[in-house]
Amino acid sequence: QQPVQSPQAVILREGEDAVINCSSSKALYSVHWYRQKHGEAPVFLMILLKGGEQKGHEKISASFNEKKQQSSLYLTASQLSYSGTYFCGTEKDGNTPLVFGKGTRLSVIA
């Protein structure tokens, strides 16, 4: 079942913050986040396992609420380099391939 991402698109000015959400109707084992710049391959950001952990990657962090089957990606003090499409990928049991959401297009402008 494809996870639902929101918002579909967001435009930020440099220095502003953003939150991207990923939710599923099914119980989740883990959530993965990837960023894809235009014309390039997706690049791994982080994995969150069930247990409500939070991880950070530079000024990008994420949380995972397994009870709500939701994950959120937090981008603080956004930079121009953060522009791209962000995908969450979910899996249900630790042994199955990821199912990706449709993506959130993030544009950071000066």
Place this chain on the structure above:
Amino acid sequence: NAGVTQTPKFRILKIGQSMTLQCTQDMNHNYMYWYRQDPGMGLKLIYYSVGAGITDKGEVPNGYNVSRSTTEDFPLRLELAAPSQTSVYFCASSQTGGATGELFFGEGSRLTVL
């Protein structure tokens, strides 16, 4: 390090033609995947493999076939190409599956079927 290498990068096919997208990885990863990406639709899994000799269907396998005779190679074959197969195809690999498996993607192969 080359990582995951896909060929060709671009290809135009006529309806009914067949072709093979090549994917090679040099990281000795057991897990390999083929995804297709259509505008606004995210990444859809076509086929995947957990090791040489083992393949399994993903979400959208119809019209495609794969084989995995070696750890390094995971070619994707399109038989009787249709306009609906116009897409960008990504091959990916991971050292482990599931929860700990960071995916390493190739640069993609853009296929147009006319």
